[in-house]
Amino acid sequence: MHFKASTIFVTGGAGFIGSAVIRHLLQNTHARVVNIDKLTYAANLNSLPGTNENLNYAFEQQCICDGLGLRRLFEKYQPDAVMNLAAESHVDRSIDGPGEFIQTNIVGTFTLLQEALRHWRSLSPEKREQFRFLHISTDEVFGSLGDDGFFTEITAYAPNSPYSASKASSDHLVRAWHETYDLPTLITNCSNNYGPYHFPEKLIPHMIIKGLAGEPLPVYGDGKNIRDWLYVEDHAKALALVLAHGVVGETYNVGGRNERTNLHVVESICDLLDHVAPSATGARRHLMTFVADRPGHDRRYAIDASKLERELGWRAQENFESGIEKTVRWYVDEQFWWRAILERGYAAKRVGLNQ
Numbered sequence: 232m233h234f235k236a237s238t239i240f241v242t243g244g245a246g247f248i249g250s251a252v253i254r255h256l257l258q259n260t261h262a263r264v265v266n267i268d269k270l271t272y273a274a275n276l277n278s279l280p281g282t283n284e285n286l287n288y289a290f291e292q293q294c295i296c297d298g299l300g301l302r303r304l305f306e307k308y309q310p311d312a313v314m315n316l317a318a319e320s321h322v323d324r325s326i327d328g329p330g331e332f333i334q335t336n337i338v339g340t341f342t343l344l345q346e347a348l349r350h351w352r353s354l355s356p357e358k359r360e361q362f363r364f365l366h367i368s369t370d371e372v373f374g375s376l377g378d379d380g381f382f383t384e385i386t387a388y389a390p391n392s393p394y395s396a397s398k399a400s401s402d403h404l405v406r407a408w409h410e411t412y413d414l415p416t417l418i419t420n421c422s423n424n425y426g427p428y429h430f431p432e433k434l435i436p437h438m439i440i441k442g443l444a445g446e447p448l449p450v451y452g453d454g455k456n457i458r459d460w461l462y463v464e465d466h467a468k469a470l471a472l473v474l475a476h477g478v479v480g481e482t483y484n485v486g487g488r489n490e491r492t493n494l495h496v497v498e499s500i501c502d503l504l505d506h507v508a509p510s511a512t513g514a515r516r517h518l519m520t521f522v523a524d525r526p527g528h529d530r531r532y533a534i535d536a537s538k539l540e541r542e543l544g545w546r547a548q549e550n551f552e553s554g555i556e557k558t559v560r561w562y563v564d565e566q567f568w569w570r571a572i573l574e575r576g577y578a579a580k581r582v583g584l585n586q
């Protein structure tokens with residue numbers, strides 16, 4: 232598909248990855264972007280500075296579980312593509328309250344697929360040929376790796392948390408809507424994202440904010456779990472590439488080739504904070520505290536992104552060292568963004584202990 236003169240629905244566009252996608256599309260393409268977001272606790276329109284004045288941008292507060300509401304938007308905007316980033320995404324929350332994950336991630340994706348299909352069937356043959364439905368998913372659908380190996384596009388699904396099971400389920404629905412109804416779908420599965428505008432429940436922003444406050448830094452279990460870190464702007468570029476040039480019916484893994492233990496991540500944040508925002512009370516590593524492990528905690532994720540690199544020419548531009556430094560500096564400089572979240576009542580407390 233071509234971005235010029237096209238209209239793209241981005242669901243979850245007020246979320247972390249969705250907002251990065253919208254910023255990327257508005258800055259680098261001529262696409263018209265419609266941000267469809269329910270505005271849950273993790274959504275934040277402050278992550279989209281300058282969009283109100285942008286004639287290529289529209290916002291619609293809309294839940295993807297509401298078929299009639301979605302239908303109204305499909306009729307109003309006649310989109311050429313849908314990028315589905317609307318999701319409940321926090322593993323710890325899914326342990327305490329899986330219901331919302333089943334609703335948004337499974338029922339919401341189903342409802343969006345149905346309305347996209349209805350819209351697609353109403354299009355001219357030329358427009359049908361061009362239409363794309365890109366579903367953004369996670370490497371957590373593949374479960375946990377041992378010491379060796381990588382997730383590829385043909386790794387069997389083995390989700391371990393309510394969150395990852397709900398995303399796995401949504402991936403299967405998207406695949407089925409292509410195989411059964413010919414809806415032109417694509418799926419991406421990404422590793423752990425990080426960068427600016429990340430809601431502070433996730434490891435990296437949580438540690439930065441706690442570190443700045445001089446509070447304990449809670450490391451789950453032994454801290455030796457491994458995640459493969461992907462700078463969010465590299466991810467946004469990958470998604471635009473898959474939308475424009477990906478082969479319909481295919482899935483693409485997106486990962487930064489940046490495996491790090493949680494201990495390494497937290498130590499790096501401590502050292503960067505000590506450098507950028509020194510504390511009178513000394514080195515932040517002393518704040519690191521081992522706490523009870525996450526139930527069902529996946530040990531290691533690692534993505535093989537060679538298909539995306541080989542077939543679409545994508546390359547991550549940030550490595551972990553460059554990305555984490557940018558991220559720490561952003562949180563130090565842009566305190567108004569995350570302090571507003573704390574002021575709205577986000578308590579940054581431990582959840583997901585299954586108690």
Ligand code: DAU
Nearest residue numbers: 320321322369370371422423432433434449450451456493
């Ligand atoms: O792999 C992609 C996934 O990455 C996405 O699909 C998820 O939506 C996203 O939340 C993320 O899942 P994780 O569970 O890996 O991310 P989280 O930031 O919650 O935790 C990262 C690691 O850090 C994990 O091993 C748990 C650990 N952790 C997390 C927090 C919040 C801690 O040790 N302490 C903490 O306070």
